[in-house]
Amino acid sequence: MRGARQVPRRAWRGGNWQDGDRALPEEVAVAFTYDGAAHAVMMATPDDLRDFAIGFSLTEGILTHADEVDALEIVPLPAGIDLRFWLRSDRGEALAARRRRLAGPVGCGMCGLETLAQTQRAVPRVGPGIELLPGQVQEALAALPPSQALNTETHAVHAAAFWHPARGLVALREDVGRHNALDKLAGALAARALPAAEGMVIMTSRISVELVQKAAMLGAPLLAGISAPTTLALEVAEAAGITVLGICRRDGFEVFTHPHRVREEAPA
Incomplete structure (x- = not known):
């Protein structure tokens, strides 16, 4: 299915x-089914679905590596699309031990959790990662708009991108949901064996707590957004060791946590 329709x-x-x-962007129900058991239903844009499937599974901790999937089927149904996984036996057993159900509408990466405690899930602390100059951050931000093909067509979707200091913008995914776009990006990075620790993740949205949690699961040390972060997002980013940049515009940006990864410009 295409991501847009006239x-x-x-x-x-x-x-x-x-x-x-x-x-206008397409929006359909996308179900995640693991070993025959329903796990989650998200409203999403129906393109890059394999990336979405793998990325969601990685950022939610269902998988630790993409090769833990024995088989993945993308099955169109009258009510939506079913992403049907068959997991390696040890991963299937681990999932069964902590199964939860989600029902997430657009713009919400946590809807349907069964308890308040589940919103405070523990996330790993990221590694040292890279350091960037302000000019490199600006270069990365400038590369986004020309690459947002679906948003250029519809003016209605979010993007998640990965920028590498030596290779530039190496991956970008779009979706009506910002957390879906990040999951798709995670899947794209996994498919190409690109470590998130080697670059910066950029979101065309505010930085909310679930985006920080997913970035931590990826091991991404830098997370930038064109809007402001929330206070809870900053608390989680501080604990996870993630540098959060917000209000990223043509005239500059603001650094909220772990500012050591954005250095002063070298003397002329």
């Missing part, structure tokens, strides 16, 4: 009515 609309522009079409 729909008819009537627009009021310049004092006149105009009939025509507009591209």
Whole structure:
């Protein structure tokens, strides 16, 4: 399925009515089924689904490596799409021991959790990672808009991107949900064996707590967003050792946690 579809609309522009079409993002129910048992249903854009499947499983701790999947089927159904996993026996047993159910609408990466305690899940502390100059951060941010093909078409989706200091923008994924976009990016990095520790993850959204949690699961030391972070996101980032950059715009950005990874510019 494509990520967008043309729909008819009537627009009021310049004092006149105009009939025509507009591209809008697709949004469908995507179910995650592991070893025959339902686990989660997310509303998502139905492209890059293999990346979504693997990335979600990694950032939620269901998998520790992509090779723990024996088989993965993407099954279109009348009500949506079912991502059907068959896990290696040890991973299947581990999942069965801690199974939970989720039902996550767009924009919410935690809806459907059974207890308040589940919102405070422990996340690993990231490694030292890399250090960047402010000019490199600006270079990374400038690379995003030309690469956001689906957003250029629809003006209605988020992006998650990975920028490497030696290779530039090496991966970008889009979705109606910001956490879905990050999961898709996680899957893309896993498919290409690109360590998140070697670059910076950039979100075209605010930095919320579930994005920090997923970044920690990836081992990403730098997480940037075009909007401000939440206070809880910063608390988790501080504990996880993640450098959070927010309000990332053409004229600059703000660093909220672990500022040592963004160095002063070298003297001219």
